[in-house]
Amino acid sequence: MKLPAFEYLRARSPEEAWQLHSEVEGDAVYLSGGHSVVPSMALRLQAPSRLIDISGIADLHGVVAQDNALRIGAMTRHAEVMDNPLVARHAPLLALAAPHVAHPAIRNRGTLGGNLALADPASEFPAAVLALRAEIEIIGPEGSRHVPADEFFLDLYETALAPGEILTAVHVPLPPASRVFAFDEIARRRGDYAMVGAAAQADLEKGMIVDASIAFFSVGFTPVRAKAAQAALIGAPLSRESVARAQASLAEDLDPPDDPGFPAHRRLQLARVLLGRVLNQMETRP
Amino acid sequence: MKVLVNTKVNGTPVQEAVTPRSSLADFLRDDLGLTGTHLGCEMGACGACLVLLDGAPVHACLVLAVQAEGGTVETVEGLTETGAVADLQENFHDRNALQCGYCTSGMLMSAQALLARNAAPSRDEIRDALSGNYCRCTGYEAIVDAIAATGRARAAATESAQAASANTEAAE
Numbered sequence: 001m002k003l004p005a006f007e008y009l010r011a012r013s014p015e016e017a018w019q020l021h022s023e024v025e026g027d028a029v030y031l032s033g034g035h036s037v038v039p040s041m042a043l044r045l046q047a048p049s050r051l052i053d054i055s056g057i058a059d060l061h062g063v064v065a066q067d068n069a070l071r072i073g074a075m076t077r078h079a080e081v082m083d084n085p086l087v088a089r090h091a092p093l094l095a096l097a098a099p100h101v102a103h104p105a106i107r108n109r110g111t112l113g114g115n116l117a118l119a120d121p122a123s124e125f126p127a128a129v130l131a132l133r134a135e136i137e138i139i140g141p142e143g144s145r146h147v148p149a150d151e152f153f154l155d156l157y158e159t160a161l162a163p164g165e166i167l168t169a170v171h172v173p174l175p176p177a178s179r180v181f182a183f184d185e186i187a188r189r190r191g192d193y194a195m196v197g198a199a200a201q202a203d204l205e206k207g208m209i210v211d212a213s214i215a216f217f218s219v220g221f222t223p224v225r226a227k228a229a230q231a232a233l234i235g236a237p238l239s240r241e242s243v244a245r246a247q248a249s250l251a252e253d254l255d256p257p258d259d260p261g262f263p264a265h266r267r268l269q270l271a272r273v274l275l276g277r278v279l280n281q282m283e284t285r286p
Numbered sequence: 287m288k289v290l291v292n293t294k295v296n297g298t299p300v301q302e303a304v305t306p307r308s309s310l311a312d313f314l315r316d317d318l319g320l321t322g323t324h325l326g327c328e329m330g331a332c333g334a335c336l337v338l339l340d341g342a343p344v345h346a347c348l349v350l351a352v353q354a355e356g357g358t359v360e361t362v363e364g365l366t367e368t369g370a371v372a373d374l375q376e377n378f379h380d381r382n383a384l385q386c387g388y389c390t391s392g393m394l395m396s397a398q399a400l401l402a403r404n405a406a407p408s409r410d411e412i413r414d415a416l417s418g419n420y421c422r423c424t425g426y427e428a429i430v431d432a433i434a435a436t437g438r439a440r441a442a443a444t445e446s447a448q449a450a451s452a453n454t455e456a457a458e
């Protein structure tokens with residue numbers, strides 16, 4: 001369908017953006033790549049009276065390695081997340097996740113910031129930033145702040161962003177060279193949203209897992225950290241036994257929705273299979 | 287209220303006042319008469335509307351015309367006129383890779399972008415690149431064939447050009 005009518009304005013700075021946002025309280029929507037906003041308007045899921053294009057704000061652009069973290073600007077498109085050498089080196093889970101996000105042409109427009117701000121529970125990047133223990137940089141009328149990914153995704157399409165606030169960047173802590181990563185998902189067709197997906201990283205010392213960070217997506221209203229599975233791995237070598245223990249403990253971490261066509265127990269089973277796969281990928285990585 | 291948009295479409299600078307709700311596809315089709323860009327689903331699912339924006343394929347149904355400000359747009363008409371996709375078109379024709387043709391302009395955009403990145407893609411890579419392009423007629427097999435054949439022909443042409451220039455250098 002054609003879009004309902006709206007007013008289109010460009011913001012050149014965050015200040016201008018929230019000024020324009022506050023003028024039509026509750027009825028304005030920020031526009032980055034537009035690849036969630038535009039289809040949802042075409043489907044009449046929303047009909048804001050004003051779209052504020054924030055893509056021209058300089059602070060949302062660029063990928064820079066800083067002292068302790070890689071700063072990835074919110075306007076970084078999925079295709080760049082997939083190809084950028086700094087992302088591949090310092091935030092490999094995002095680079096590994098990107099080819100699973102939608103189709104090539106969507107990736108040319110969709111942005112990392114828009115994807116995280118939307119917080120679709122079936123989306124790949126939110127789980128990747130959770131597993132990477134990244135921080136989300138937010139700016140608003142009250143100032144700027146960093147929110148750990150663990151505190152950012154609150155509920156279905158609900159994040160720590162207050163109305164009018166802008167997600168400016170993602171900060172990924174620079175990893176030690178020895179850290180291993182894996183990302184995978186099970187989807188019906190290439191480019192489809194996943195039935196279940198997982199992002200994982202681990203630190204190994206002398207063959208022992210000293211730290212593990214694992215996040216699942218498409219398993220509920222938000223991406224979910226698999227705390228019990230992490231605990232089952234830490235202090236053990238990456239072996240068939242420890243993987244089986246982690247798989248068994250997933251029932252404590254995940255409480256998937258009971259869909260008539262896709263019962264909770266089946267999704268949990270797929271999550272176990274997937275956990276086995278990603279841990280196995282880590283083991284076989286050089 | 288209309289918004290003034292400056293873009294370059296198929297090499298020609300265009301300045302036009304558009305309503306914000308117009309998609310880039312509507313703008314190309316209705317305002318510029320470039321109807322080679324097709325509209326199927328108008329929600330990003332079918333790929334009939336793909337055009338090149340700043341050299342990369344995008345869904346013209348999901349990009350607002352106002353978002354093309356300052357950008358360079360190439361449609362199937364432009365790529366046909368310059369001959370950039372002439373070999374792809376010929377291979378699609380030879381291999382019967384189209385029936386109704388509704389999906390074809392979108393297929394050509396994805397194929398052109400894939401071959402620019404990867405001169406000799408595998409069949410799997412071709413299918414991956416076409417994951418957002420629906421064809422309701424052909425069953426895809428012939429489309430994959432046509433793209434693979436074009437990739438091979440382009441790679442062979444580059445190789446023989448390189449060999450020729452190496453020979454000239456050697457002769458000098």
Ligand SMILES: Cc1cc2nc3c(=O)[nH]c(=O)nc-3n(C[C@H](O)[C@H](O)[C@H](O)COP(=O)(O)OP(=O)(O)OC[C@H]3O[C@@H](n4cnc5c(N)ncnc54)[C@H](O)[C@@H]3O)c2cc1C
Pocket residue numbers: 029030031032033034035036037038039054074100101102103106109110111112113114115116117118120122123124125161165166167168191192193194329330331
């Ligand atoms: C056919 C199709 C298939 C897709 N498949 C997948 C998939 O498999 N996996 C997946 O993860 N995604 C998928 N997507 C979604 C795609 O990745 C979106 O582009 C992305 O989720 C949103 O990014 P955007 O830049 O387009 O955001 P927009 O559509 O511009 O914005 C999305 C929301 O976030 C808000 N917003 C945007 N930027 C900011 C910011 N910087 N600060 C605060 N708020 C902001 C907007 O107001 C809006 O509410 C698909 C989309 C389509 C059309």
Ligand code: FES
Pocket residue numbers: 324325326327328329330331332333334335336345346347348
């Ligand atoms: S019309 Fe744009 S994807 Fe179907």
Ligand code: FES
Pocket residue numbers: 383384385386387388389390420421422423424
């Ligand atoms: S040829 Fe008819 S849709 Fe592809």
